[in-house]
Amino acid sequence: AGQALRLGECVLTETGVEGSLVYALSAQIREQINRQGSAVVQIDLLPGKTLPDVQKALNKPRGSRSMAKHLHSQL
Structure with a gap:
């Protein structure tokens, strides 16, 4: 199909x-x-991003930010 x-x-x-x-x-x-x-x-929850882009963003240190704030700022 x-x-x-x-x-x-x-x-x-x-x-x-x-x-x-x-x-x-x-x-x-x-x-x-x-x-x-x-x-x-x-x-696709992130249609404008490639898998390597998402992986790179997720590998950045989040410091003291919550995971939610980290994801929001990176993705």
């Missing part, structure tokens, strides 16, 4: 995912489930 790539926002919860991205792709997801019994949805 083809890949549909979209940028936007969504909400991840304990029970699922929702938002304009999911709604935009829901027909394609449903068709995939009907054809193959399941669908895989991949979410």
